[in-house]
Amino acid sequence: GIQVEQSPPDLILQEGANSTLRCNFSDSVNNLQWFHQNPWGQLINLFYIPSGTKQNGRLSATTVATERYSLLYISSSQTTDSGVYFCAVERRTGRRALTFGSGTRLQVQP
Amino acid sequence: DVKVTQSSRYLVKRTGEKVFLECVQDMDHENMFWYRQDPGLGLRLIYFSYDVKMKEKGDIPEGYSVSREKKERFSLILESASTNQTSMYLCASSRRWDSWSRSPLHFGNGTRLTVT
Numbered sequence: 277g278i279q280v281e282q283s284p285p286d287l288i289l290q291e292g293a294n295s296t297l298r299c300n301f302s303d304s305v306n307n308l309q310w311f312h313q314n315p316w317g318q319l320i321n322l323f324y325i326p327s328g329t330k331q332n333g334r335l336s337a338t339t340v341a342t343e344r345y346s347l348l349y350i351s352s353s354q355t356t357d358s359g360v361y362f363c364a365v366e367r368r369t370g371r372r373a374l375t376f377g378s379g380t381r382l383q384v385q386p
Numbered sequence: 387d388v389k390v391t392q393s394s395r396y397l398v399k400r401t402g403e404k405v406f407l408e409c410v411q412d413m414d415h416e417n418m419f420w421y422r423q424d425p426g427l428g429l430r431l432i433y434f435s436y437d438v439k440m441k442e443k444g445d446i447p448e449g450y451s452v453s454r455e456k457k458e459r460f461s462l463i464l465e466s467a468s469t470n471q472t473s474m475y476l477c478a479s480s481r482r483w484d485s486w487s488r489s490p491l492h493f494g495n496g497t498r499l500t501v502t
Binding site (some may be wrong): 277306307309311317318319320321324326362364366371372373374375376377378379 | 417419421426427428429430431434436442444445474476478483488489490491492493495496
């Protein structure tokens with residue numbers, strides 16, 4: 277199956293700092309989504325971004341499909357950004373379901 | 387807003403029991419998925435379904451089965467619970483994924499199952 281690697285595994289920031297999370301994947305994809313899991317365990321979809329760039333408030337994401345990676349940018353981080361960020365992909369040829377990376381755990385300190 | 391409801395937030399069962407985890411979505415979504423989440427392993431796909439009465443195995447289907455008799459409901463069944471099935475179980479749904487488009491995945495709040 278497809279391999280999804282996220283880095284860094286853990287990240288500690290001061291409030292107001294910026295950060296970049298990376299997702300590398302091992303095969304061509306036609307579906308890539310970023311999720312945030314809050315400290316209470318709820319998973320929220322942030323972006324559907326198989327290619328190109330999208331922005332939503334302080335968050336933006338870029339996927340370079342030809343080079344098989346995606347980046348999630350968090351600007352002016354807030355304590356509410358804490359949690360785990362997951363990248364998930366669907367291989368272009370194969371089953372229609374998302375395979376998840378192991379996540380980046382972000383802690384934003386006040 | 388899409389609502390994916392899992393019947394229990396916490397569940398404690400004994401080894402060998404048959405366990406049913408229920409998931410209901412209210413947006414007429416075709417796709418439904420069951421994942422389990424364990425520390426350090428991310429989310430792993432157990433089973434998924436594209437439509438009523440359809441099911442497909444994911445990466446770790448052993449020890450599990452599913453039922454989708456109605457479009458809005460997708461049930462995960464542990465035929466004989468074992469301690470290694472202690473985990474967080476997450477249900478998700480989405481609109482149908484066509485050849486040219488995908489839609490976001492929406493998750494329930496999860497069921498934390500402990501098998502003793």
